[in-house]
Amino acid sequence: MRDGTDEFVVFDHVQKSYDGETLVVKDLNLSIGKGEFLTMLGPSGSGKTTCLMMLAGFETATHGEILLDGRPINNIPPHKRGIGMVFQNYALFPHMTVAENLAFPLEVRKVDKSAREERVKSALDMVQMGAFGGRRPAQLSGGQQQRVALARALVFEPELVLMDEPLGALDKQLREHMQFEITNLAHSLGITTVYVTHDQTEALTMSDRVAVFDDGRIQQLAPPDKLYEEPENSFVAQFIGENNTLSGVIDKIDGDRCTVRLTSGDLIDAKPVNVTKPGEKTLVSIRPERVEFNKDRLMPGAHTLKAEVLEFIYMGDIFRTRLRVAGKDDFVVKTRNAPDQARLEPGRQIEIGWLPSDCRALDA
Ligand SMILES: Nc1ncnc2c1ncn2[C@@H]1O[C@H](COP(=O)(O)OP(=O)(O)OP(=O)(O)O)[C@@H](O)[C@H]1O
Numbered sequence: 063m064r065d066g067t068d069e070f071v072v073f074d075h076v077q078k079s080y081d082g083e084t085l086v087v088k089d090l091n092l093s094i095g096k097g098e099f100l101t102m103l104g105p106s107g108s109g110k111t112t113c114l115m116m117l118a119g120f121e122t123a124t125h126g127e128i129l130l131d132g133r134p135i136n137n138i139p140p141h142k143r144g145i146g147m148v149f150q151n152y153a154l155f156p157h158m159t160v161a162e163n164l165a166f167p168l169e170v171r172k173v174d175k176s177a178r179e180e181r182v183k184s185a186l187d188m189v190q191m192g193a194f195g196g197r198r199p200a201q202l203s204g205g206q207q208q209r210v211a212l213a214r215a216l217v218f219e220p221e222l223v224l225m226d227e228p229l230g231a232l233d234k235q236l237r238e239h240m241q242f243e244i245t246n247l248a249h250s251l252g253i254t255t256v257y258v259t260h261d262q263t264e265a266l267t268m269s270d271r272v273a274v275f276d277d278g279r280i281q282q283l284a285p286p287d288k289l290y291e292e293p294e295n296s297f298v299a300q301f302i303g304e305n306n307t308l309s310g311v312i313d314k315i316d317g318d319r320c321t322v323r324l325t326s327g328d329l330i331d332a333k334p335v336n337v338t339k340p341g342e343k344t345l346v347s348i349r350p351e352r353v354e355f356n357k358d359r360l361m362p363g364a365h366t367l368k369a370e371v372l373e374f375i376y377m378g379d380i381f382r383t384r385l386r387v388a389g390k391d392d393f394v395v396k397t398r399n400a401p402d403q404a405r406l407e408p409g410r411q412i413e414i415g416w417l418p419s420d421c422r423a424l425d426a
């Protein structure tokens with residue numbers, strides 16, 4: 063786990079432009095602790111792979127500096143950085159068998175033959191590819207190739223591993239198994255990991271911290287629970303998890319409370335996050351599992367909203383109810399399937415509310 067003081071990877075004011083005009087990475091400042099598992103999450107084209115390529119040494123930064131264990135890496139060639147890598151297009155050596163692909167990084171590091179064989183075997187077993195050592199990459203499915211690439215990146219127990227969508231081609235079950243294997247191995251060996259994924263659940267469950275990228279910038283860098291519960295801006299609130307948003311204008315602000323007048327004219331209670339004064343436009347954000355329609359559980363004096371039930375969706379472990387609220391038809395409430403939980407029928411009129419601390423007034 064991350065100890066927070068020992069900075070192993072540092073991006074210091076890093077910028078990157080491929081064409082000399084547009085910056086695809088804009089002033090990136092990021093410190094990753096030794097042994098930390100850090101995930102980069104963000105829309106397609108937001109600059110994640112570019113960051114990994116610069117760290118690996120296959121692209122150079124246009125401005126700024128990258129440090130590895132305290133040393134600038136600009137002058138260290140890629141193969142001398144001791145980094146294990148799984149690329150988005152997992153490039154296995156086509157002329158080598160699976161076992162030879164895995165043995166290669168060990169040969170380069172002068173590991174003797176018997177130790178090599180043992181480590182290749184255990185790495186292949188880890189990715190459930192033990193029976194495929196004699197095959198060539200072209201004789202494997204996409205998901206099998208991906209697992210071999212993963213094993214090859216980890217087989218020499220590097221200090222730093224970079225993984226770009228390493229599980230994208232796997233089915234759900236295998237994917238979850240690999241998530242467990244990767245984090246387990248990384249934590250037990252103290253490997254520092256920079257991981258890229260489009261899968262939010264994967265990011266939240268595997269990482270010590272998640273960096274949400276958009277447009278070449280980190281929008282928020284936080285541990286998973288903080289990211290989900292305390293998004294700092296509208297982009298992060300909408301990108302991570304399911305989220306209800308209502309637009310309005312700040313009516314009153316008093317410390318960590320504010321009142322928002324919605325476009326519909328209704329008043330609601332919220333927590334001011336990145337709004338500062340009355341009159342300012344805002345998008346308020348509330349998670350579907352934090353909406354309350356049982357009045358006994360609301361704070362006395364809290365503002366509530368009228369809502370009409372539009373759709374009740376039974377999902378097994380939870381109920382998902384779609385409401386019309388303040389003129390919007392896509393307001394969602396999630397409740398746990400408990401014996402005493404109400405199943406709201408379409409057409410019913412209810413009143414909803416929340417704790418002000420669960421409703422965040424963000425930028426509009
Ligand atoms: N070699 C290159 N030459 C020119 N432009 C590039 C090159 N590689 C990437 N880009 C551009 O840089 C931007 C960031 O690309 P990058 O591959 O870092 O995004 P990403 O966040 O990894 O996206 P994805 O989630 O789709 O993999 C994109 O607009 C992309 O078109």
Ligand SMILES: [Mg+2]
Nearest residue numbers: 110111150226
């Ligand atoms: Mg990419």
